[in-house]
Amino acid sequence: MQVQLAMREMWKYRWLYLFMVPGIIYFFLFKYVPLWGVIMAFKNYQPFAGLMQSEWVGLAHFRRFFGMPEFWMLFRNTIVIGLYSLLIFFPITIVLALLLNEVRREMFKRFVQTLVYIPHFLSWVVIAGISYVLLTTEGGIINQILIAFGYKPAEFLTSEYWFRPLIVMQMIWKDAGWGTIIFLAALAGVNLQLYEAARMDGANRFQQLWHVTLPAIRSVIVILFILRLGSFLDLGFEQIFLMVNSVNRDVGEVFDTYVYRVGLQQGQFSYSAAVGLFKSVVGLVLVLMANKIAKWFGEEGIY
Template sequence: MATILQVPAPQTDHTEALTVPRSRRASGFRVHVSRFKWLYLLLLPGLIYFAVFRYAPMFGAVIAFKDFVPFLGIWDSPWVGGAHFVDFFQSPDFPRLLANTLILALLNLTIAFPLTIVIALLLNELRLNLLKRTVQTLIYVPHFLSWTVVASLTYLLFALDTGPLFHFINGILGTDIDFLASADWFRPIIVLQEIWKNTGWGTIIFLAALASVDQEQYEAAIIDGAGRFRRVWHITLPSIRPTIVVMLILQMGQILNTGFEQIYLMTNSLNREVADVFDTFVYFMGITQGSYSYSTAVGLFKAVIGVVLIFGANWLSRRFNQEGIF
């Protein structure tokens, strides 16, 4: 019986086979850019905007570690290290600013954000296209109004003695509350403004996610006898869960950004104790008092916390087997 000799196959380096020459990669990139040149041209203004107005000013954040003097410039101003951060953390304003900012952020996160999802679900259940488009238009329009207009409408509605909502609410409660000057009513008014202005606009993303839900799942659920609520709970919400998680992560990054214009326009001497937040504090210290380094340190602290919250929320999302943003 003949013996069959097995010659071992020559060893090949798979890394060499997978390695693409640099010249070929460069050629492929040029072909890709040439193929989609008009899309890249449309992208160019956005890139320029972020480069000029978002990333370039970040180099000036170094004044947070200096005693900035405008006549000396950024680089010639004396270095003080973390002195401004220490002064801010030890100041009596820090606990108050942190509490006011977090309370407003948590109210928006627990009320306005879920309400966006609820409105998207309700709009998705509408079957009359004319009614659906009309409601969408009505709730989208406030987003395009400036905060100056929103604040002006609020002052007209809640104005002392002349505001219709002032008389309506006080007539029901049997009180005589000046809502615009009351510290207890400042946060509810801010949350109501946020809901009225931005909730409708935020539903766009969730409506887009709802449009991608497989309709065959609904048909199978209907055959099995599932009602509308069970279809929403067991099909709709699980299908848009990745979108909800991503939006929640992005919302966490903005938790300390309560909105300067809105807070500034609604602040007065009677509600300032609960109205002062990090954004308005940076404005007053930097613009009105000229403490550029101190206000930059406060803004840098807020930005760092936002980055930490984004990475932390993304890590938690991954830990619970959910999709993150990276």
């Protein structure tokens, strides 16, 4: 009986389910089918022998990775840049969404939204090129301004001190505006009567923000925070690869760039697969832990 009712409901909303088919096919082909390749991390993969015929080595690649001197350098750099992204970039998207929500002139609001959305559509190659033009010591605009005020030019692009702040500033400029979309959608669903009741109780704009707006979108913030933890170690290969160089490598080399260097440039496919699998497992553990903690605090979580 329940199966028949479920089939009737599916037939009733058949067009909505039809819209899901392309997404299901995409995730199946590009997310689930490639999972069988994970066994490469436990083999000594040889292209001529093939994946199934290559020698099984078990956890040898993981032992090699954890025992190498570069492991703690990679782990430290990835964790620090990930924390910067989580503790600086993520809150800024919320603050920006709250500020945009407070704008009452619709035309000005749309103009600002468009202005902060545009950088998202630029590739990291363009972002790195703009950064070079602005920050290089050989005619860079920022350094020219510093020289005009009597300061020495700063080596932003080759300094270990400036590398991580520069990465975070690039993230904010490129994707902070785009990250406000979901928050603005959540803010649009807040009941306006709550604001009227708060004003009648004498609440000012900041008190309305703190006691009405933020609690109303708290569940959305928690869900996006959990999803953000899932990609905590996945900092994005393109940005780091374009900005890291031989001078700042000690603070800029992360798991993604290391996998590219040893996997594609040096041909150590199984070893790089083990590094990538380690990163994915850590991300999964972080998501499960964060979701469990969210449940303890009475939030919905992601499942």
